[in-house]
Amino acid sequence: MSEKFRLLAMGGDGIGPEVLSCGLAVFEAVASNAGIAYEIEHDLLHGAAWDAYGTFCREETVARAKAADAVLVGGVGGPKWDHIKVPGGPEMQDGLMRLRIELDVYIGLRPAVAMPCLEHLTPYREGLITGADVMVLRELCGGSFFGLPRGIDQLPDGRRRGYDNYVYDSNEIERFAHAGFRMARQRRGKLTSIDKANVMECFKLWREIVSEVAREYPDVTLDHMHADNCVYQVAMNPRAFDVILADNMLGDIVSDQLGCIAGSKAMLPSACLKGLPLPGQRIAGIYEPSHGTAPDIVGKGIANPVGTLLSVAMLYEYSLARPDLARDIAKATQTALESGCLPSDLGGTADSASVTRAVLASLAL
Numbered sequence: 001m002s003e004k005f006r007l008l009a010m011g012g013d014g015i016g017p018e019v020l021s022c023g024l025a026v027f028e029a030v031a032s033n034a035g036i037a038y039e040i041e042h043d044l045l046h047g048a049a050w051d052a053y054g055t056f057c058r059e060e061t062v063a064r065a066k067a068a069d070a071v072l073v074g075g076v077g078g079p080k081w082d083h084i085k086v087p088g089g090p091e092m093q094d095g096l097m098r099l100r101i102e103l104d105v106y107i108g109l110r111p112a113v114a115m116p117c118l119e120h121l122t123p124y125r126e127g128l129i130t131g132a133d134v135m136v137l138r139e140l141c142g143g144s145f146f147g148l149p150r151g152i153d154q155l156p157d158g159r160r161r162g163y164d165n166y167v168y169d170s171n172e173i174e175r176f177a178h179a180g181f182r183m184a185r186q187r188r189g190k191l192t193s194i195d196k197a198n199v200m201e202c203f204k205l206w207r208e209i210v211s212e213v214a215r216e217y218p219d220v221t222l223d224h225m226h227a228d229n230c231v232y233q234v235a236m237n238p239r240a241f242d243v244i245l246a247d248n249m250l251g252d253i254v255s256d257q258l259g260c261i262a263g264s265k266a267m268l269p270s271a272c273l274k275g276l277p278l279p280g281q282r283i284a285g286i287y288e289p290s291h292g293t294a295p296d297i298v299g300k301g302i303a304n305p306v307g308t309l310l311s312v313a314m315l316y317e318y319s320l321a322r323p324d325l326a327r328d329i330a331k332a333t334q335t336a337l338e339s340g341c342l343p344s345d346l347g348g349t350a351d352s353a354s355v356t357r358a359v360l361a362s363l364a365l
């Protein structure tokens with residue numbers, strides 16, 4: 001890390017800039033209070049970059065992201081840009097996917113925790129999710145989101161055919177599996193690897209490699225579970241899960257499902273890392289809420305900023321090696337919600353700025 005912590009901040013599209021500004025307010029207040037010197041650079045990503053520069057991610061942006069100690073993103077995408085096709089592979093079609101590939105941040109950490117004060121706002125009956133705390137590890141740089149060939153072809157008889165390629169090689173699976181076992185070791189020692197090995201070749205290899213890697217972690221309990229069953233089981237009994245190891249596609253799905261235990265998908269943070277740091281070590285990463293750009297509520301100032309604030313907490317944990325400050329932010333967020341300061345997706349009337357102010361107040365900043 002250079003003398004000053006370098007943060008690259010990009011709002012992206014839709015509600016992205018709205019939640020980013022909340023995240024930055026908390027990042028700056030906490031850093032200043034802790035005496036952490038920082039500088040923030042701003043840039044445009046995806047749709048915003050397309051509108052300004054005609055590309056989803058400029059080369060300058062890639063270079064800035066690589067030089068930064070952390071990148072904080074609001075969210076990208078929206079109907080305005082969904083149908084634009086530019087030359088190049090899948091990563092060229094999406095600014096955020098481009099950054100994930102360029103930074104090789106293949107580990108997506110997506111924690112979901114049931115907060116006692118929000119349990120009555122979830123679809124669960126009383127007591128069913130008390131204490132639920134699940135960490136989804138989503139692979140971010142491979143699988144069907146990037147596999148080639150892909151496309152929509154015109155067939156001679158007039159039909160059209162769309163296809164993608166669900167593909168992982170053994171190295172990709174192996175490095176990711178190690179991250180899963182290491183994460184399980186730091187938590188409650190239980191890893192559930194999910195796949196569709198019953199029907200897909202790619203997942204037969206996935207299951208084989210994960211089982212091989214397991215031999216190096218005899219202290220971790222490994223279960224293999226079919227993904228469809230997993231989505232059911234996490235809904236029925238989320239407390240049975242500790243760490244879930246999932247490929248890019250299935251991890252995307254199962255992590256949104258877990259938004260139900262947190263009260264709203266807008267509560268879920270994420271960190272995208274290229275390794276799991278040892279305690280005390282810092283690692284660069286991309287931090288972003290798990291939710292999307294919510295085109296239906298954009299511009300109203302009512303987006304729930306909690307997923308972004310908790311992403312900032314993860315930034316303090318992994319890119320600044322300050323788990324103490326990460327805990328402070330998470331605790332202050334909980335206190336603000338306990339005090340009844342709830343945004344509309346949790347049935348309240350607090351706007352994004354009020355929630356952020358309440359969190360800063362509980363931090364005494």
Ligand code: NAD
Nearest residue numbers: 075076077078079266290291292293294296297303304345
């Ligand atoms: P979404 O998460 O944007 O929205 C789904 C629902 O959740 C909507 O009703 C929305 O209002 C609500 N919601 C989401 N975030 C919220 C918040 N912070 N506060 C309150 N309510 C919130 O998912 P979608 O509709 O599937 O996708 C919309 C766009 O977002 C698409 O263009 C998609 O590609 C993009 N997307 C981006 C990311 C990302 O940048 N990481 C992730 C997912 C989706």
Ligand code: MN
Nearest residue numbers: 252253256290
């Ligand atoms: Mn998603």
